Amino acid sequence: MRVSTHALYRGIERRLMTLADQLNRAEEKVATGKNMNRPSDNPVGLVSALGLRNNLSRLEQYQRNMDMGKIWLDLSGTAIEQTVKVAQQAQAIALNLQDGTQTAEMRTALANEVDLLLAQAVSLGNTQLAGKYIFAGYSTNTQPFTRTQVGGSDQVQYNGDVSDFRVQVGPQESLEIGRNGQGLFVNSDFFNSLIRLKEAIENDDQTGIQQEAARLQGIEDFFNAQMSDIGIRQGRILDKQEILKGLKLNFQNQIDDLEKVDMTQAVLEVKETQNAYEVALAASSKIMEVSLLDYLR
C-alpha cells in the first residue's frame, strides 16, 4: 500500500497516543490501588462493590447494636442475679422465724433487715446504665420504682411503662434487650412480698411468715427463669456476632477482589506498557530520521 508522508507521521502520533493513554491508566491503577476509578471502568463490578459496601456498613452497625445489647443484657443479668440473692436472704429469714422462738427484739432486728432488703431490691429495680433506667420500659429517664408510705404501711410504686427496649440486629430483625419493670418486678409481686414479710415479722404472724417464705421460693424460681432467658439472648448475640464476623470478612474479601489492584500485576503492566512506549518512541525517531533527501546531493 502507498503510505503518504502525512499518514506516516499521523500513524506514529496515534500509536504513541494510544500507548500513552494505556500507560496513564496503568499508572492510575498503581497510584490509587484501585481497579475501578470511575463507573465506566467496570459498571457491573462497581454496582456489586457498592452493594457489598452497603452490606458491610450495615453489618458493622448491627455489630455496634449488639455490643450495646450485650451491655444491657449483662447489666440486667447482674441486677437480676442480685435480686435472686435478696430473695434468698429474705426467704432464709422467714424460714428461721418459723419455729416462733424469737424474742421481740430479735424480731425487730429481723424486720429491719427485711426493710433493708426491700430498699436493696428497689434500688436494683432502679439500675441505671449511662444515666438511663434499664427497667423503666421506654421511660428511661424516669426512676421506675419509688417507695412511699401510705397509711403507715410501705408501698412501692412503678412509674415506668410496659414496653421492652429493642435494637436492630439484622435486616427486618430486632432483639429485645431490655425488660420493663412491670413484667419483672410488679407482676412477680416481689416488693409486696417483702413488705408483707416485714409486716408479718413485726406482728409475729406465723402463718403470714410461712406464706411469704413459700411465695419467695416462687419468686426466686421466676427470677432464675428470667436469668436463663437473658442467658439465651446473650448466647444469641454471641452466635450472631460470630456469624457477622465471618460475613464481614467475606464481604471485605469480595470488595477487595473487585476494587483492589493486584499490585504485582499492575506494576508489571506499567513496566510492560512503559517498555512498549519506549520501543515505539525509539522506532518512531528512527523512522522520522529517514528520508530520500539524505541520499540526494
Place this chain on the structure above:
Amino acid sequence: MSGISSVLNIGRNALQSYELAMQVTSHNIANALTPGYTRQQIALESQDPLNLAGIQLGMGVKAGSVGRAFDPYTTRSIQQNTSALAENEAKATALSYLETIFNEASGQGLNQAMTEFWNAWQDLAGTPGGIAERTALLQKADALATQFRSMSAELNQVGQSMNTNLGASIRDLNQTARQIASLNEKIVASESDGTAANDLRDQRDNLLEKLASLAGINYYEDANGSLAITTTGGKMLVNGTQSWELSQVGEQIYWNGIPTDLSPELAGGKIGGWLDIRDEIVPQYLANLDELAGTFVQEVNALHAGGYDLSGATGLDFFEPLTNPVPGDFSGAAAAIRLSADVSGDPTNIAAGGLSGAPGDNENALRILELQTDNAIQIRKWAYSEGGASVSSTLQTTTLEDYYRSLVGDIGILTSGVTQDRDFAQTLIDRLSEVRDSVSGVNLDEEMTELMKIQRAYEAAAKLISITDEMLQALMQIR
C-alpha cells in the same frame, strides 16, 4: 511542419510540459501536510501526430490535464462516519463529566450519604432520648439532602453548558454552510470550461467534513459540480450558491427563522450528541434522581408523622413535604429536598418514639430503619428517548439503595458504551483515512523521485534544443 524547426518545437513543448509537471510536483510537496489535500497528477500525453506523405510523425509532448488522485467512495465513507465520531466524542466528553457526579468509586457520594443517614438512625435507635444522637442524625440527613441538591444542580449545569456548546456549534455550522455555498459558486464557474477545480474541491471537501462533524447531513453533487446539503431531517442547508441558517432561541433551534423547534430531528455530529445529552440523558438522570429523592421524602415522612417526638407530639414531618400538586409527581424533588421546619431547628422534634415519645422509645426509629432494607418499595424508573419527545417509566420494586446503585451502574454502562462507540468510530476513520491517503496522500519520497525524473527529462529536452541549435549552426556555416 517537419524537420529541424519541428524538433526545436518538440524541445520547447517538452520543456514547457516539464515545467508544468515540476509545478504540480512542487505543489504536492508544498501541501504534503495540508489536511484534506488531494495529491495532484499531471497527465502528459503525446501531441497529435502529423501525417506526411504516408508517414505519421510524432510531434512531441503536451500537458493534458492536472487531475486529483481522488477516491470518492472512501471520502464519502469518511464523511458519513465523521458524524458518528463527532457525536460520540461530544457525548463521551459530557458523560465523563456526568460520571463524576455519580462517582461512587471513590467511596464518597450519595450512596455513602445514604448509608451514613441510616447509621445515624441506628445510633438514635440505640439511644432514642440522646440529644447528641438526634443532632448527629439531623446533620447526616442535612448532608444527604445537600448531596441530592448538589447532584441535581450539577446535572442541570451540564444541561445548561450543552446550550452554550450548541450556540457555538450552530454559529460554526452557519459559517461553514455559507463558505460551501460560495465555493459552489467558484467551482461551477471555474469548471464550466471543463477545467477541474482541484484545490477548490479539496477546500469544499474539508468544509463538508467539518459540517458532518457538526451535524448529521445528507448531500449530493449535481451535474454542474455544485453541492446540495440537507440535514438528516431533510432541512436544506446549502443549495447552489444559497445557504440557510439555523438559529438558537432559548432551548430551541429554528431553521431559517421559522419558529418550530428543530432539536428533536437533529441527529449526529456534535450538535446531535449535545442535544442527546441535554434532552435525553440529563433529563433522564434528573428524573430518576428526583424519583429517588421524592420517594425518600415520602416514605420517611409517612413513617415519621406516625411517631412521637420527645415531648410526645405526633404528625411531624422529617423532610419538607413536596409541594407538587399531583401526588406521586416527584419532579424537582432532588432540588427541593431539605429538612422540615419541624425538625431542623429542634432535634427533640425527631419522632423516634412509636408509643409515647418517652426517652427510651425507639419503636418509630426501628420502623424507619426497616426502610433501609425494605425491598418492596415501589419506585419508577424513567427513560427518555427521541430527543426527549418520548418519556416512559417502568415501576420497579426494590430497595432505595439498590435503585440508586442501578443508576450508577447505568451511567457506567452508558459511558463505557459511548466510549467504545467513539473508539470504534475513531478506528474506522483512521483505517478509512489510511485507505484514502494511500490514494490521495502525498509521499515525499515519491515526489522527490518524481522531481528527479522530471529534472532529468528536462535536461534531456534542453539537450535536444542545444543539439538542434548545433545542427542549425552547422547549416549556417555552409557557404
